[in-house]
Amino acid sequence: MGRLLEVEDLRTHFFTRAGVVRAVDGVDFSVEKGKTLGIVGESGCGKSVTALSIMRLLPTPPARIVSGSIRFDGRELTTLSERELEDVRGREVAMVFQDPMTALNPTLTIGTQIIEVLRRHLGLDDRTARRRAAELLDEVGIPRARERLDDYPHQFSGGMRQRVVIAIAIACEPRLLIADEPTTALDVTVQAQVLDLLDDLRREHEMAMILITHNMGVVAESADDVAVMYAGQIVEQAPAHELFRRPEHPYTEALLAALPDLDDNGARSRRLAAIPGRPPDLIDPPQACRFAARCPYAGCGDSCALEPPALRELRPDHRVRTAHPASEREAVTA
Amino acid sequence: MAAYIIRRVVWTVPVVLLVIFMTFTLMKQIEGNPFRKTERAVPAAVQANLERKFNLNKPWYVQYAQYVKGVATGDLGPSLVLRDRTVNDIVEEQFPRSIELGLLAFGWAVLLGVPAGVLAAMRPNSRFDYGSMLFSNVGFALPNFLVATLLIYFVSVKWGMLPTSGWTTWQHKILPSFTLGLVPMAYFARLVRGTMLETLQQDYVRTAKAKGLRRRRVLTVHVLRNSLIPVVTAAAPLLGYIITGSFIVENIFAVPGIGRYYVTAVSARDYSVVMGLTVLLSIIVIAANLVVDILYGILDPRTREART
Numbered sequence: 001m002g003r004l005l006e007v008e009d010l011r012t013h014f015f016t017r018a019g020v021v022r023a024v025d026g027v028d029f030s031v032e033k034g035k036t037l038g039i040v041g042e043s044g045c046g047k048s049v050t051a052l053s054i055m056r057l058l059p060t061p062p063a064r065i066v067s068g069s070i071r072f073d074g075r076e077l078t079t080l081s082e083r084e085l086e087d088v089r090g091r092e093v094a095m096v097f098q099d100p101m102t103a104l105n106p107t108l109t110i111g112t113q114i115i116e117v118l119r120r121h122l123g124l125d126d127r128t129a130r131r132r133a134a135e136l137l138d139e140v141g142i143p144r145a146r147e148r149l150d151d152y153p154h155q156f157s158g159g160m161r162q163r164v165v166i167a168i169a170i171a172c173e174p175r176l177l178i179a180d181e182p183t184t185a186l187d188v189t190v191q192a193q194v195l196d197l198l199d200d201l202r203r204e205h206e207m208a209m210i211l212i213t214h215n216m217g218v219v220a221e222s223a224d225d226v227a228v229m230y231a232g233q234i235v236e237q238a239p240a241h242e243l244f245r246r247p248e249h250p251y252t253e254a255l256l257a258a259l260p261d262l263d264d265n266g267a268r269s270r271r272l273a274a275i276p277g278r279p280p281d282l283i284d285p286p287q288a289c290r291f292a293a294r295c296p297y298a299g300c301g302d303s304c305a306l307e308p309p310a311l312r313e314l315r316p317d318h319r320v321r322t323a324h325p326a327s328e329r330e331a332v333t334a
Numbered sequence: 335m336a337a338y339i340i341r342r343v344v345w346t347v348p349v350v351l352l353v354i355f356m357t358f359t360l361m362k363q364i365e366g367n368p369f370r371k372t373e374r375a376v377p378a379a380v381q382a383n384l385e386r387k388f389n390l391n392k393p394w395y396v397q398y399a400q401y402v403k404g405v406a407t408g409d410l411g412p413s414l415v416l417r418d419r420t421v422n423d424i425v426e427e428q429f430p431r432s433i434e435l436g437l438l439a440f441g442w443a444v445l446l447g448v449p450a451g452v453l454a455a456m457r458p459n460s461r462f463d464y465g466s467m468l469f470s471n472v473g474f475a476l477p478n479f480l481v482a483t484l485l486i487y488f489v490s491v492k493w494g495m496l497p498t499s500g501w502t503t504w505q506h507k508i509l510p511s512f513t514l515g516l517v518p519m520a521y522f523a524r525l526v527r528g529t530m531l532e533t534l535q536q537d538y539v540r541t542a543k544a545k546g547l548r549r550r551r552v553l554t555v556h557v558l559r560n561s562l563i564p565v566v567t568a569a570a571p572l573l574g575y576i577i578t579g580s581f582i583v584e585n586i587f588a589v590p591g592i593g594r595y596y597v598t599a600v601s602a603r604d605y606s607v608v609m610g611l612t613v614l615l616s617i618i619v620i621a622a623n624l625v626v627d628i629l630y631g632i633l634d635p636r637t638r639e640a641r642t
């Protein structure tokens with residue numbers, strides 16, 4: 001298995017009147033062929049901007065990729081022209097968006113919206129494309145697929161619409177699927193179904209997937225590797241089982257501690273833990289560690305209040321950006 | 335959809351009756367009488383005869399009923415002031431010209447206003463954007479009579495490119511229709527720019543781009559179509575405004591349309607002419623609204639079920 005996507009030192013900034021918002025500020029990660037990378041973090045940490053940077057779908061201005069490289073299967077995406085990008089989008093890299101209620105065009109039938117992408121990239125004629133569209137709807141679990149091609153988005157429920165969005169995304173068998181909070185806008189009962197569907201499709205079509213979410217549970221369920229983002233940077237990156245078993249960054253620990261746990265009777269055994277404080281302003285982020293202000297381990301005269309910690313490899317494949325990883329902390333206090 | 339259209343057409347009947355009733359009542363409120371001229375006293379007996387001839391001596395509800403009966407059979411009655419002319423004559427002769435003028439003006443508005451708005455929205459804050467929005471503001475602000483005068487002065491008199499007035503050849507029709515179309519043109523440009531900028535922000539446009547569709551297809555199929563919905567909504571009242579509001583333009587360019595008759599009929603208390611033209615115009619506005627509603631259903635499927 002080789003690397004399908006390599007992102008190196010990606011910096012995407014928004015040039016606004018209030019100042020330069022450093023939404024993504026030095027992000028490195030890679031996605032293996034056929035694997036799922038989960039990107040977690042709270043709202044505004046730059047997860048979505050990272051995804052949209054890969055697709056080059058951010059409005060320019062105000063957004064601009066100021067440095068870094070995004071290589072997809074060895075091909076540099078940051079320097080492609082708009083026309084070249086149009087051939088990559090939907091064909092090689094496809095995207096599922098957060099809100100299925102607004103992601104589909106309300107004035108076109110869903111058949112039209114699936115067929116147009118098939119015709120665009122695969123050059124199918126109308127009849128073949130229509131047959132293929134019905135197969136796709138069937139594959140994503142929409143009953144009576146053939147008849148429903150002529151329905152409009154408002155005739156579908158939220159979960160069903162997300163299935164349509166997914167059908168569009170996988171229509172041309174992309175090698176990478178970026179799912180940006182694909183279940184956030186859905187009913188809890190539907191969330192698991194959609195996640196399972198994405199996972200099944202990924203396996204059947206041998207796609208790689210970037211799953212963006214703020215939900216640790218979602219990551220635990222479907223990701224092979226996890227990157228935790230905070231204030232425009234990746235603060236911890238590890239294989240999923242490793243990250244959940246041995247989290248190193250204080251932020252990751254806090255995120256995991258914030259998950260509700262239930263005792264045997266199903267009652268919540270304690271109050272939900274919240275992370276005190278708020279993420280820093282990305283127009284003028286702290287020079288040193290961006291998490292320092294909320295970090296329970298950052299003390300006076302500490303190096304992390306003065307200089308930014310680098311992302312370092314604690315164990316093979318487990319990288320962390322903090323001066324106080326859990327494994328070193330214990331050694332100090334003991 | 336067919337049932338919906340039929341229902342809408344049937345509904346126009348009470349609306350037209352209401353329009354007749356209101357115009358009728360309002361006209362009766364105005365002091366004066368078509369035969370009572372200040373400069374030439376009409377003998378009382380003659381006036382009584384005339385009033386009897388045109389049923390003006392009957393109670394108002396009888397007059398109203400008779401009038402409605404006439405309208406139902408397509409008879410708008412005789413003109414009370416212009417001897418030997420019926421309202422039907424006036425309508426048949428003058429109305430087509432006003433309609434033509436209105437439609438040409440509307441054509442200008444659509445042909446120039448919509449593309450101006452589209453191009454402005456595609457390059458917001460560009461020179462073209464500022465230019466077309468400035469033009470739009472000016473078009474809104476300048477009164478018809480000033481635009482008409484300026485156009486006649488420069489285009490017709492100074493440069494001798496087009497005739498000053500009349501309504502015979504196509505050259506005659508350019509200036510009046512352009513003048514009349516200026517306000518709706520400015521309105522369309524502004525409206526299309528606004529709705530299009532809004533549509534460009536929509537999630538489904540991002541989805542369309544994420545599919546790798548060509549820019550042209552994203553703009554025409556996904557952006558333009560959705561941007562036109564509010565424009566179509568605005569078009570009906572605008573069409574009504576153009577056709578009814580052409581009086582000044584008709585007067586300046588000496589277009590023998592309906593506008594002139596309308597205004598003179600009001601001051602002359604020519605009840606039947608005023609009534610006839612009002613009814614006709616209201617039917618046109620109602621019809622324009624109906625067409626818009628049908629177009630709306632075609633453009634926006636979400637409104638379809640609510641109606642069938």
